[in-house]
Amino acid sequence: MGKKLKIGIFKLSSCDGCQANFFDLPSLWEYCEVVHWLLGGWAGEPEDMDVAFVEGSVSIEEEAQKLRDIRERSQILVTIGACATSGGVQALRNFGDLRSFKEVYPNPEFIEVLEKSTPVKEHVRVDYEIFGCPINPRSLESFIKAILHNRRPEIPDYPLCMECKLRGNICVIDAYQIPCLGPVVRSGCGALCPSVKRGCYGCFGPCKGANIESLVSWFKGMGLSSEEVRELFRNENAYSESFRKVVEGDIG
Ligand code: SF4
Ligand code: SF4
Numbered sequence: 062m063g064k065k066l067k068i069g070i071f072k073l074s075s076c077d078g079c080q081a082n083f084f085d086l087p088s089l090w091e092y093c094e095v096v097h098w099l100l101g102g103w104a105g106e107p108e109d110m111d112v113a114f115v116e117g118s119v120s121i122e123e124e125a126q127k128l129r130d131i132r133e134r135s136q137i138l139v140t141i142g143a144c145a146t147s148g149g150v151q152a153l154r155n156f157g158d159l160r161s162f163k164e165v166y167p168n169p170e171f172i173e174v175l176e177k178s179t180p181v182k183e184h185v186r187v188d189y190e191i192f193g194c195p196i197n198p199r200s201l202e203s204f205i206k207a208i209l210h211n212r213r214p215e216i217p218d219y220p221l222c223m224e225c226k227l228r229g230n231i232c233v234i235d236a237y238q239i240p241c242l243g244p245v246v247r248s249g250c251g252a253l254c255p256s257v258k259r260g261c262y263g264c265f266g267p268c269k270g271a272n273i274e275s276l277v278s279w280f281k282g283m284g285l286s287s288e289e290v291r292e293l294f295r296n297e298n299a300y301s302e303s304f305r306k307v308v309e310g311d312i313g
Contacts, residue, residue, distance in 0.1 A: 065092055065093055065094040066092060066093045066094070066111050066112060066205070066208065066209050067093075067094050067096050067109075067110040067111045067112070068093050068094070068095055068096070068110060068111065068112045068113070068114065068205075069095070069096050069097040069098065069107050069110045069112075069113045069114070069131070069134075069135065070083060070095070070097065070098040070100070070101070070113075070114045070116070071097065071107070071113060071114065071115050071116065071117075071127070071131055072099065072100070072116050072117050073115065073116065073117030073118060073119055073120070073124040073127070073128065073144070073145070073181070074117045074118050074119070074120040074121070074124065074144065074149070074151050074178060075116045075117030075118070075142065075144045075145070075149065076144075077100055077116070078142070078194070078195040079116045079141045079142035079144070079145075079193070079194075079195045079196045080098070080100055080114070080116045080141065081100070081195070082195060082196055082197075082198040082201050083098070083101065083114075083201070084101075085198040086198060086201065086202050086205075089202070089205065092205075092206075092209055093205065096108050096110050097110075107130070107131065107134055108134065109134045109135075110134060110135050110136070111135070111136050111137065111208075112135065112136065112137045112138075112139060112205075112208060113131045113132075113134070113135035113137070113138045113139065114139050114141050115128065115131060115138060115139065115140050115141065115145050115181055116140075116141050116142050116144060116145055117142075117144045117145055117149070118144045118145060118148045118149050118151055118152055118178045118179060118180055118181070119175065119178065119179050119180075119181065119183070119184055120151055120174055120175060120178040121173060121174055121175060122173070122175060125175070125184055128181060128184050128185055129184070129185060131185075132185040132186065137188045137189070137208065138181075138185065138186070138187055138188050139187070139188060139189045139190070139191060139204070140180070140181045140182070140187050140189075140190045140191070141191045141196050141201070142191070142192070142193060142194055142195055142196050143192065143193065143194035143264065143265075143266060143297040143298050144180075144194075144297070145180060145181045145190075146180055146181070146182075146190045146191075146192055146266060146298075146301075147180050147266050147297075147298045147299075147300050147301035147304075148178055148179055148180045148299075148300035148301075149178075149194070149297050149300075150297050151178040152177070152178045152179065152180075152299065152300035153295065153299055153300075154177075154178060155177045155178060155179075155300055156295075156299070156308060156309070159174070159176060178300075179300075180300070189204070189214060189216065190216070191204060191216065192216075192247050192249055192265045192266050193249050193250065193264055193265050194264040194265075194297045194298075195264075196249075197249055197250060197251075200216070200249060203215065204216070217247060217248040217249055218247060218268055218269035219247075219248055219268055219269070220243060220244055220245065220246060220247070220248065220268045220271070221242075221243040221244075221246045221247065221248050221249075221250070221252055221255075221261055221265070221268070222243045222244050223248055224248045224250075224251055224252035225243060225252040225255050225256075227252075228251070228252055228256055230252060230255050230256055232255075233255050233258060233259070233260055234260075234279070234283075237258065238283055239258070239259070239260045240260050240280055240283065240285060240289075240293055241254075241255060241259075241260030241261050242260065242261045242262060242263045242276070242293060242294075243255060243260070243261040244271075244272070244275075244276050245267055245268060245271035245272065245273055245276050245303070246261050246263050246264075246265055246266065246267065246268060246271075247265040247266055247267065247268040247269075248265065248268070249265045250264060250265060262293065262296050263293075263294070263296045263297070263298050263304070264296075264297065264298075265298075266298035266301050266304070267298065267301050267302075267303040267304060271303050273303050273304070273306065273307060273312055274312055277290055277307060277312050277313040280293070280313075281313070287310070287313050290307065290313045291307055291308055291310070291313065293307075294307040294308050295308050
């Protein structure tokens with residue numbers, strides 16, 4: 062085995078569900094040296110590294126500073142999960158009035174948050190994005206091995222419908238009139254929900270070239286109201302550029 066890949070795993074505003082996938086890769090330690098990962102017990106100060114994996118969105122100024130520091134110390138910066146790639150559930154607050162949310166706390170003056178909770182790419186240059194809520198451990202492993210062998214990582218950008226077809230699933234929209242975001246959502250989960258006769262609600266975010274207008278008009282044709290359509294897109298990827306257009310009422 063040649064030189065190990067020096068990696069750091071970092072958390073911003075998130076639930077830890079994506080970085081927990083590193084526990085599913087026991088052979089990782091044969092080819093990676095971890096320089097920082099709080100959840101895994103590496104609490105030392107981050108040093109320079111080959112690859113920084115960043116989970117979570119930027120919700121407070123301290124996170125924005127931390128992120129700039131990570132960017133400076135890493136050759137490659139990879140965002141992992143819906144929080145880091147499109148803002149996650151915490152970005153749902155971007156569609157409301159921040160002050161009214163703070164009022165539920167007894168001392169709102171102690172709460173210091175940025176006006177919006179935003180994806181990492183709005184703050185620093187991002188080299189790769191791994192999608193999902195949470196990400197898929199197999200995709201993570203294949204990504205790390207590609208980097209290790211100086212290959213271009215394969216990150217699917219085609220719609221979830223492709224995975225349904227590969228599994229031989231019956232389309233839940235066509236057969237059962239169940240609203241499903243599969244035609245506009247990125248592959249990566251193996252079409253888990255349609256395989257058990259449920260519609261996809263979008264963990265992997267928009268796929269490349271997602272034709273949102275067309276799917277929204279299809280849903281309307283199925284009898285869904287504008288509010289019902291918006292609700293479908295108001296998920297952990299709601300703040301992604303294309304889903305946001307539906308949530309904000311620009312489409313539908
Ligand atoms: S993307 Fe989902 S699983 Fe990953 S940290 Fe965010 S909320 Fe958790
Ligand atoms: S909601 Fe969609 S992306 Fe998420 S697990 Fe189900 S099928 Fe996959």
